[in-house]
Amino acid sequence: MTNSDLLLQNIKAEKPFPIAFSDLEKAAKEKLEVGPFGYIQSGAGNEQTLRNNRTAFEKYSITPRFLRDVSQLDTSISLFGKTFPTPLLFAPVGMNGMEHPDGEPAVAKAAEKLSIPYIQSTVSTYSMEDVAKAAPNSTRLFQLYWSKNEDISYSMVERAEKAGFSAIVLTIDTVMLGWRTEDVRNQFSPLKLGFAKGNYMQDPVFTEALPDDSFDSYVASVIDNIYHPHMTWEHVAELKMRTTLPIYLKGILHPDDAQLALENGIDGIIVSNHGGRQLDGVIGSLDALPSIVEVVAGRVPVILDSGVYSGIDVLKALALGADAVAIGRPFVYGLALAGQAGVEQVMQNIYEEFKVSLALAGASSIAEARKLQLVKA
Numbered sequence: 001m002t003n004s005d006l007l008l009q010n011i012k013a014e015k016p017f018p019i020a021f022s023d024l025e026k027a028a029k030e031k032l033e034v035g036p037f038g039y040i041q042s043g044a045g046n047e048q049t050l051r052n053n054r055t056a057f058e059k060y061s062i063t064p065r066f067l068r069d070v071s072q073l074d075t076s077i078s079l080f081g082k083t084f085p086t087p088l089l090f091a092p093v094g095m096n097g098m099e100h101p102d103g104e105p106a107v108a109k110a111a112e113k114l115s116i117p118y119i120q121s122t123v124s125t126y127s128m129e130d131v132a133k134a135a136p137n138s139t140r141l142f143q144l145y146w147s148k149n150e151d152i153s154y155s156m157v158e159r160a161e162k163a164g165f166s167a168i169v170l171t172i173d174t175v176m177l178g179w180r181t182e183d184v185r186n187q188f189s190p191l192k193l194g195f196a197k198g199n200y201m202q203d204p205v206f207t208e209a210l211p212d213d214s215f216d217s218y219v220a221s222v223i224d225n226i227y228h229p230h231m232t233w234e235h236v237a238e239l240k241m242r243t244t245l246p247i248y249l250k251g252i253l254h255p256d257d258a259q260l261a262l263e264n265g266i267d268g269i270i271v272s273n274h275g276g277r278q279l280d281g282v283i284g285s286l287d288a289l290p291s292i293v294e295v296v297a298g299r300v301p302v303i304l305d306s307g308v309y310s311g312i313d314v315l316k317a318l319a320l321g322a323d324a325v326a327i328g329r330p331f332v333y334g335l336a337l338a339g340q341a342g343v344e345q346v347m348q349n350i351y352e353e354f355k356v357s358l359a360l361a362g363a364s365s366i367a368e369a370r371k372l373q374l375v376k377a
């Protein structure tokens with residue numbers, strides 16, 4: 001199948017699936033209740049960070065090269081000692097039971113089928129063991145939210161090792177939940193509804209520490225443990241000592257923090273502002289990328305997320321030095337619309353647009369994409 005076949009296949013009368021991010025978002029809005037949709041779609045505060053993510057992409061334009069024979073494309077990347085066919089990852093997104101009863105296992109199965117690394121959130125509806133069972137041949141990374149009771153954190157890391165996860169992704173921008181105005185408007189908290197049960201309720205250390213087995217105690221304990229503002233680089237150093245798995249830090253925006261990550265022996269960096277859901281008024285994730293790439297200088301992989309909604313966005317992130325990108329909201333909308341099949345469609349469409357764009361820009365590989373020239377308007 002050629003790339004243009006895929007585009008034309010999408011132009012048919014029966015059951016068209018939304019391709020543009022704005023159409024996906026619109027379709028998900030029609031399908032989901034106001035509370036869950038608002039939770040997924042919105043950003044923190046006045047949503048300046050959310051807007052900055054998109055503005056950052058739209059400020060850049062590609063200067064394409066031609067007549068370079070782009071008939072053979074190699075879009076593969078290497079991460080965690082493995083090769084993957086696309087430069088895409090699934091960003092960790094919590095509480096997938098909110099979008100579809102099949103939840104995280106459906107996403108992991110899509111990841112397995114497409115050979116795209118899957119990062120599972122701590123606050124999942126299904127546990128990491130359930131996900132490992134559903135998609136045993138997927139490459140899975142475990143996203144860790146530190147727990148106030150740090151024995152829970154170490155217990156989860158140990159479980160991730162046993163369940164065949166390839167790395168720990170420690171999210172550092174969420175020592176407490178952001179100021180989510182839309183959720184207050186809608187009086188909606190998926191945490192309070194129990195959508196984050198999976199990993200906690202199957203954790204022996206977490207359950208042992210509960211005062212009783214009521215639903216309210218479980219919810220209160222999850223909320224209490226997620227709040228961990230005391231966390232520092234010392235915790236990162238300790239975590240590094242206590243696991244053999246590679247550790248990626250997610251949420252790096254300042255080059256000095258990238259430098260500290262390297263000094264602490266971190267194995268990879270995810271440049272991210274959490275999709276505009278944490279601190280408002282923050283630099284667009286793509287705008288933070290170049291100075292971090294400069295500091296890292298190829299020593300560890302740099303992955304970018306926040307606002308990557310099309311194949312063109314993927315290309316721009318690579319041209320600015322990212323090794324790979326992670327996709328958040330688009331796959332969540334795909335899950336809401338059509339479960340595993342919807343997740344697959346969304347990721348395939350982004351990938352196919354990326355391939356067409358790579359070729360039309362005059363590049364044949366990820367290495368060449370990273371050398372493309374962008375201008376900032």
Ligand SMILES: Cc1cc2nc3c(=O)[nH]c(=O)nc-3n(C[C@H](O)[C@H](O)[C@H](O)COP(=O)(O)O)c2cc1C
Nearest residue numbers: 040091092093094121171274275305306307328329
């Ligand atoms: C509904 C939702 C839940 C999320 N949950 C988590 C989470 O549990 N852990 C985490 O590190 N990031 C979480 N994120 C942030 C994503 O990993 C990612 O940084 C963000 O979605 C990227 O931006 P994008 O949605 O614009 O692609 C969540 C994002 C969304 C939209």
Ligand SMILES: O=C(O)C(=O)c1ccccc1
Nearest residue numbers: 094123174177191226277
């Ligand atoms: O909603 C989120 O973005 C998120 O990361 C999160 C953090 C803590 C609890 C639940 C969700």
